[in-house]
Amino acid sequence: MEYRRFGKTNEEISVITLGGMRFKHGWNPPRSILPAESIQNCIDTTSQAFDVGINHIETAHGYMKSEHLYGITLKELATPRDQFKMMTKGAPMTGDETRALVEEQLENLQLDFVDFYGWHGINNEERLQAAIKPGGPVEVLHRLREEGLIRHIGFSTHGSLDVILQALDTDLFSFVNLHYYYFFQRNLQAVKFSGEKDIGVFIISPNEKGGMLWKPSDVVRETCDPMTAIEFNGKFCLQHPQITTLSLGMHAPEHFPQNLSIISEAKSDKEQKIRLQMDDRLNEVPDLCTLCNDCLPCPEEINIPEVLRFRNLLEAYDMKDYGEFRYNMFEGEGHWFPGNFASKCTECGDCLPRCPEKLEIPKLLFDTHKRLFDRKAWSKNKLFDLARTFFGFLRNFVSGIG
Numbered sequence: 183m184e185y186r187r188f189g190k191t192n193e194e195i196s197v198i199t200l201g202g203m204r205f206k207h208g209w210n211p212p213r214s215i216l217p218a219e220s221i222q223n224c225i226d227t228t229s230q231a232f233d234v235g236i237n238h239i240e241t242a243h244g245y246m247k248s249e250h251l252y253g254i255t256l257k258e259l260a261t262p263r264d265q266f267k268m269m270t271k272g273a274p275m276t277g278d279e280t281r282a283l284v285e286e287q288l289e290n291l292q293l294d295f296v297d298f299y300g301w302h303g304i305n306n307e308e309r310l311q312a313a314i315k316p317g318g319p320v321e322v323l324h325r326l327r328e329e330g331l332i333r334h335i336g337f338s339t340h341g342s343l344d345v346i347l348q349a350l351d352t353d354l355f356s357f358v359n360l361h362y363y364y365f366f367q368r369n370l371q372a373v374k375f376s377g378e379k380d381i382g383v384f385i386i387s388p389n390e391k392g393g394m395l396w397k398p399s400d401v402v403r404e405t406c407d408p409m410t411a412i413e414f415n416g417k418f419c420l421q422h423p424q425i426t427t428l429s430l431g432m433h434a435p436e437h438f439p440q441n442l443s444i445i446s447e448a449k450s451d452k453e454q455k456i457r458l459q460m461d462d463r464l465n466e467v468p469d470l471c472t473l474c475n476d477c478l479p480c481p482e483e484i485n486i487p488e489v490l491r492f493r494n495l496l497e498a499y500d501m502k503d504y505g506e507f508r509y510n511m512f513e514g515e516g517h518w519f520p521g522n523f524a525s526k527c528t529e530c531g532d533c534l535p536r537c538p539e540k541l542e543i544p545k546l547l548f549d550t551h552k553r554l555f556d557r558k559a560w561s562k563n564k565l566f567d568l569a570r571t572f573f574g575f576l577r578n579f580v581s582g583i584g
């Protein structure tokens with residue numbers, strides 16, 4: 183295993199983090215009822231991760247049963263506390279909520295302290311301000327750090343580059359969890375800025391949100407050969423010295439070999455050749471959107487660059503499964519994945535003069551919607567979202583009367 187310094191936290195952690203959001207039945211409410219199969223799955227996976235040298239495990243209060251599962255697992259494995267680092271996250275909105283939530287999370291995890299606590303989801307300006315307001319959540323997290331319940335404070339984000347750069351510049355955080363992959367390089371500036379500020383960088387979901395790499399299109403698979411798409415992207419991320427670790431949601435023994443390949447011996451000439459072939463494919467796309475963001479804002483709240491990124495990937499690499507997976511999350515994920523479907527475009531023309539590539543944006547949007555919109559997938563996402571909101575409400579109601 184390779185270990186890297188996690189920015190100014192000064193902790194040495196493995197370049198692979200065990201992400202804890204995919205254990206069997208892990209998303210089925212209620213959070214504290216744990217099926218034997220889920221417990222065994224968490225124990226087996228965590229044990230295998232420790233055996234291969236992974237020393238960093240990650241979860242969040244928002245991952246339903248995950249903290250409880252890790253709590254039982256760590257007790258069962260009896261791994262000495264100084265041999266692993268634990269990251270959890272939460273999004274309390276007030277100072278009072280913060281202390282109560284962290285105490286509850288420590289109880290779930292059966293730990294006296296967590297190494298890394300990330301404020302979960304600085305996804306827009308409003309959430310940034312809510313997190314850092316005087317007397318608010320982040321201020322209380324710093325108090326909890328002085329009390330020894332938390333060792334280092336960071337944040338996770340699915341937000342715009344502007345919001346990420348602002349949050350990094352507050353000097354309130356020691357690490358950041360963000361999206362950056364071969365197929366999504368928009369946040370490179372944030373990765374570099376983190377390096378300048380000595381803020382540790384943790385990559386969220388490289389194999390799924392980074393391109394559904396466990397199920398690559400034929401074009402991606404063939405272009406990456408002899409590497410797998412997972413190996414190519416993992417090495418692509420780790421070539422940046424600012425990036426410390428990639429969170430991989432392994433939950434079965436067979437997931438390990440492919441993920442461990444990202445730290446196999448460097449094959450720089452092969453990597454370089456694959457990278458050039460991948461770049462060439464993209465550069466040949468007719469009407470390529472360069473993802474500059476200049477066309478925004480759209481009065482209909484269409485996330486034009488993200489829709490056209492899915493089009494770029496369809497054209498260049500035939501990434502239909504990934505495109506459908508992400509595109510059908512619009513209008514259902516709130517601040518986690520904002521934007522309306524491209525079909526809402528009224529052809530007002532506001533965006534057109536702002537596009538340096540002179541793209542026919544409405545035409546490209548309608549075409550992408552036609553190719554990616556899947557009513558069934560969207561309805562499923564919507565149902566899941568409603569269930570999540572309902573159980574969140576129920577939980578707040580029960581804790582309110584408890």
Ligand code: SF4
Binds near residue numbers: 482528529532543
């Ligand atoms: S033309 Fe369509 S995409 Fe462009 S600003 Fe108007 S509504 Fe938005």
Ligand code: SF4
Binds near residue numbers: 473478486543
């Ligand atoms: S301005 Fe044009 S090139 Fe830039 S993100 Fe918008 S559509 Fe793409």
